[in-house]
Amino acid sequence: MPRLIAGPPPAAPVDVDALVDHCESAAFDPRDRESLAAAAPMLRALAANRHFLADMAMAELKTRCAGQRRDNPYSAQVMLLRPPRGKYVLRAAFWPSARDHVMRAKGAAAFLYHVPHDHGFDFLTVGYLGPGYWSDYYEHDGTLLGLPGEKAALRHVESSALCEGRVLLYRAHRDIHVQRPPARMSISLNILTSLPDQGWRRQYRFDLENGCVAECMTISSAQMLLELAVETGMAEGIDLARHFARLHPDDAMRLTAWRALAPDAPDAAADHWEEGARNGSALVRAASAKALKLIENGPG
Structure with missing residues (x-):
């Protein structure tokens, strides 16, 4: 499953600029999984800042979300914290509950709920607000070719929620999860690797019943x-x-x-x-x- 990165509460909250400064420093190399893990204290300190995201949201609303419309390649579920810098992405992801209007309007599939999937990139995530989405976590050995029907030797590890302050490091093509809606609206903060070959990295949906790859979810x-x-x-x-x-x-x-x-x-x-x-x-x-x-x- 994703690596749990424990640590003490931050001495003080930081703002997005401080996290950007860390990610732009020589100490941070998103190609190195350990370097990404070492950014956990900074991401946890940003999560301790209880006002920055609301302030950013209000600023975007006052400009009719001009910055997000210009720089954000993701769906409305994601708010960029800064425009992409080429080697990493900083973002907030919103996870509606089953009772929220957006879930009733769009359905669970719009948020990949109940869809067993992996990721084509490493990323660090922290629960920022709310109880967090639940995940049933699985893993495989990372040797898949990616052909539909290919056996994946999936192993169930645990089920848990991304609660506030919990930091996880997801490994590309190793960690699989089946997300379920949280009890109420939740938000996570992410540092995603974004490398030159990112467009070729594949994400898969899995068939848990048969223990195999169901399909490739990405196409360039x-x-x-x-x-x-x-x-x-x-x-x-x-x-x-x-x-x-x-x-x-x-x-x-x-x-x-x-x-x-x-x-x-x-x-x-x-x-x-x-x-x-x-x-x-x-x-x-x-x-x-x-x-x-x-x-x-x-x-x-």
Whole structure:
């Protein structure tokens, strides 16, 4: 499960500027999980500041949320504490209860409640306000290819709430949780890693009953554009897909390209997937083996 980072109450609250100063210092490197964990006292001290978030919310409302509309790539569930700096993101996340109007209007799925999922990045979180969402925590060994139906060897660890002052470090592609709505509206504060390859990092939904990957929840815009280029039949797009299928550094893009190039005719498709079974990407090889099995077994 996420690593619990215990510590004494802060000597004094800090403001967002102080947290930003720490994150901009040489002491903080979001690529290093231990460095991220070492920011826990500063995040806990910000959580001890009981007025800063309300003050920020009021300031945004007075400008019709101009800053959030300009800089915030997330949903209305998230309020950025500062515009993204390239290597990390500081944000507040709102967690409505089942009784709140927004939950009745949008439904639980809008907040990923009851959806077993992991994250494609490490992040540090603290309960800021309210009893906090409940999570059933699971973990796996981090060796997944990410193919739907792939066994994940999930292990249940515990169930607990992100209460006020509790600090957790979530590990990318290791920690899985099933969140449940809190008893009343709650807020968490987060430091998220945001690295150059962030757009290629995948997040998965899991099937707990069968102990496997259910689906990849993320897709890059480049994957969608490549599918479009191949679908239009452009020679340049097909050549690019062939190149990506062989040499792209991201396995998901390789698989997107190989799937886009798959012919419709059964015989040609079998040859295509047999070639894919020799691809340099383990994900493409696994997907090709699965496709070949479906062809061999027939539609029934």
